[in-house]
Amino acid sequence: MTALGALKLLHTVIWAFFVVAIAAIWFFAAQGHLAAAGWAIAIVMLEVAVLGLNRGRCPLGGIAARLTTDRGANYDIYLPAWLAGRTELIFGPLLAGGALFTALRWAML
Numbered sequence: 001m002t003a004l005g006a007l008k009l010l011h012t013v014i015w016a017f018f019v020v021a022i023a024a025i026w027f028f029a030a031q032g033h034l035a036a037a038g039w040a041i042a043i044v045m046l047e048v049a050v051l052g053l054n055r056g057r058c059p060l061g062g063i064a065a066r067l068t069t070d071r072g073a074n075y076d077i078y079l080p081a082w083l084a085g086r087t088e089l090i091f092g093p094l095l096a097g098g099a100l101f102t103a104l105r106w107a108m109l
Helices: 003-031 034-053 059-065 087-106
Strands: none
Touching: 003 034, 003 059, 003 087, 034 087
16 A cells, blocks of 8 residues: 555544544434533544644645645545535534534533
8 A cells, every 4th residue: 555545544534533423423412411422522623623723624635745746625535526525514514513402402401
């Protein structure tokens, strides 16, 4: 496996972890496990902080950019280009909605 391939695989695994964490927020909140939902929110917010400190870009993208001249939406991750280019548009609202849902469930206690 090339260095770029290994980096893309790592990036894809990390991406999948955070997608599962966002889904877990909804699941835990729906089940009434608000502490677990809070932990999932906190974990995802760590990634949001990393992205924010890197001007909205994943640090792995900068590393991948040095390994290829390809600049397609998925040059640094094993995702379809349509999804790679829209992850914030899709998962940002899911994260915000999950956090709001958790807060509403907590307020109803």
